[in-house]
Amino acid sequence: MTALGFLYPGHSAEDDYQRIEHLLGSDIRLDVVHTDIGEDAHRVDALLKMGSADRLAAGVEELRLTGAEAVVWACTSGSFVYGWEGAHDQVRALARAAGMPASSTSFAFVHAVRELELRKVAIGATYPADVAELFAEFLTAAGVEVVSFHGAGIVTAAEVGEWGEPELLTLAQESDTPDADALLLPDTALHTASHIASLEKRLTKPVLTANQVTVWEALRLTTRKVNAPSLGTLFTREPLVQA
Template identity: 80%
Template sequence: MTSLGFLYPGHSAEDDYPRIEQLLGTDIRLDVIHTDIGEDAHRVDALLKMGAPDRLSAGVEELRLAGAEAVVWACTSGSFVYGWEGAHEQVRALALSAGMPASSTSFAFTNALRDLGLRKVAVAATYPEDVATLFAAFLTASGAEVLSTRGAGIITAAEVGTWGEEEVLTLAAAAATPDAEALLLPDTALHTAAHIQTLEKTFNKPVLTANQVTTWEALRLTDRRVNAPELGALFTRHG
């Protein structure tokens, strides 16, 4: 049994994780610990507080007791908002606090793109435009080329968590561009685990979503490869 730990802010789309665990269909357990979200706002000052070291370290003891072998900070905006270097420091501090390999959803996106050999991307974000632009800048710092960025202007994770497939497809269509090699949906508050196959079929390219890549990143940290076609191209390259 491989136990993977996730620090997830508040409550919105955390039910993606038991769905993903079922789709993996192997000896893998996904343990989700909820961190204090503070103010639920996709606003830079609130996001910086959400990803502060004390808030992340508060959940690591429970993950250690659960036997987690790696931990991922399951929040994209609460990591890329620190910038490229700051997000690295956030992960280093988390690894030190947890005593195990650590990463964040922001790095999960960049590592997944690298693993797939893709560079040109389109970003369909639920965030306000200024926050979506910060994610695009983070991707650019990693070496990706962002061809299109669309922000939906949603302020709270609570509202994002109410979105269904229709809203997800509409947002994705607004950002999609033919030249992009992959389409990215970066919010872990957005339910996407049930929609990945539909998204990839609709846009005819790999689609990377926050909770999907977060799980893949935790597997990467533990040197696990899982074939799960329901979770898209990222989980079907390695049979």
């Protein structure tokens, strides 16, 4: 049994992790601990507080008791908002507090893009445009070419968590561009686990979603390799990259 730990802010799309655990169909357990979201707002000042070291550290002890072998901060905006260097500092602090390998969803996207050898990506974000632009800047700092980014202007994770397949499909179609090798959907508050394969079929390209890459990143940290086609192209390619 491989136990993977996730620090998830608040409550919105955490049931994606139950769904992914089922789809993995292996001896893998996904343990989710909820962190204090504070003010639910896709706004820079609120996101900085959400991803602060003390809030992340508060959930670490509970994860250790589950026997987790690695931990991922399951929040994209609460990591890339710190910038490339700041996000590294955040993950290092989390690893020290947890006493185990650590990462975040923002870095999960970077590693997944590299794993699939993607050159150009489009971003379909639920966030306001200024926050979506910060994610584009983060990817650019990682050497990823962002050909377009779209912000849907949703301020709260609670609202995003209420989205269903029609809203998800609309976001994907509005955000994709012909010159992008893949579409990235960065919000962990967005339910995507049941729709990745259908999105890829419709767009005819890889689709990377926040909760999908977060789980993949935890597997990467523990060097586990799992083939799960229903979770998209990312889960059909081997070997996993080693960072």
